[in-house]
Amino acid sequence: MARRSLHRPSARLVALSVITVAVLSVGILVVGVAAATFYGEYGLHPEKNAREWAGHELAYAAPGICQDCHAAEYGRQATSQHHAIGCQSCHGPLEAHATDPEVTELALQAPEAGICAQCHAATSGRPVGFPQVDLSTHFRSGECRACHDAHSTAVVRPPVVSHPLVKLPACVTCHKPEGLKELPTGHEEADDPVCMGCHAAGADGLHGASR
């Protein structure tokens, strides 16, 4: 009895240690296997989150998808100087419309006139050679589409009237006689009948009614 009692504590300790190690090993193994099964389809944590990012909804439809339905407009656009620009650059995000043509609210909305100025207003920093206009002097500034068609190269130039240089009126001192306004900054109406017969301020504040 005395001998057994001497050996018992160490034997118990060994048994406990073995059991603890066995339980922990098996437990860790099982949890590992369970976790792998749990996340198996999407990978472990970061990849699972990456999958969530990858599942975010589209706002902009795939480039080129517009021509499936809008072939005519697409073909016309392909001949313009804007041919390298995708539809949605100006028309906005249209995935909702592309997946469901019934959704027309966005698609029917023509871009505002100001959108031309976002690229073509003369701005410091724009590359040399990029077509820019000074909005403060450009003819009918803000009414771009009256003369320009973004979908083709056609430009309806403002009418140019050839003036006979018979009697040079005072206006020609500043305004060229070719018909284009050299200095469009407003001033009080002149009273020269040769010019003002046609160029009295009209309803649009720009020109006379008859040209």
Place this chain on the structure above:
Amino acid sequence: MNGTSPVLSRRTLLKAGLLTVPVLAGGRMLSACLSSPADASAMAAEPLPEPLAYDPSAHAWVFVCDATKCIGCGFCVEACKAENDVPIEPECNRTWVERHTIAEDGSVVVESPHGGIDGFPPASPREDGVGARAGEAYFVPRLCMQCDAPPCVSVCPVSATYKTEDGVVLVDASKCIGCGYCIVACPYGARYIVPAGEDLPGGYPGVADKCTFCYHRTTNGLGPACAQVCPVGARTFGDLNDPSSPVVELLQDPRIRIMKPEQGTEPRVYYLGLESEVS
């Protein structure tokens, strides 16, 4: 009885110990079996792409910005906000455009009104008037550099931000605690904290957010929205593993630069025509 009692108790202990293993294992497996299908169906309800259709290890995404082409129209900033539900607040931008104006005295004025979303004023401001007219100016498209050695990932105390195999740095909003360490650590100012609002990543306000290279587009065969809408081709996105990708040729250009090479961040966003640096 005094002699046998400890023996019995040891046997009981052993039995109990051995029983623990199958009980624990069974419980674990049962819970795994029970939770797995529920979780899988919850995931399936979301518009996730086919889980195995995209192999991140097969791609190496890079981005090339051409400052000699950028016109500062701001279409990219607008598109990014629409595509990624980025809050409209001017300080929240995954991408933005800067105008760098180099004055005659060599100093650089940098401006980015509202990230450039509405374009830029015709002339660069220069309060002291030095070299305002003779100054040279150009636009610089900005976005997260998707560094291969990202300081933001290093400093994140909860490992919420991580690097994917295809080269993108993402943020797990469910782990982010909004401490802002990453925002301080980023040398490029590419991160922001999402304010409370309607469009929150994962539904969490106050978490860090940043450009994902439009991960939902790139993993589905589309380019990032900013590159798609750019009217002048100033933003080119592509795969270094694809020899036909336009970025492969662009990176051969001797003018190619990276921002802040001294930071050792190994960016995946490259620049053409970058003449000045800015923080």
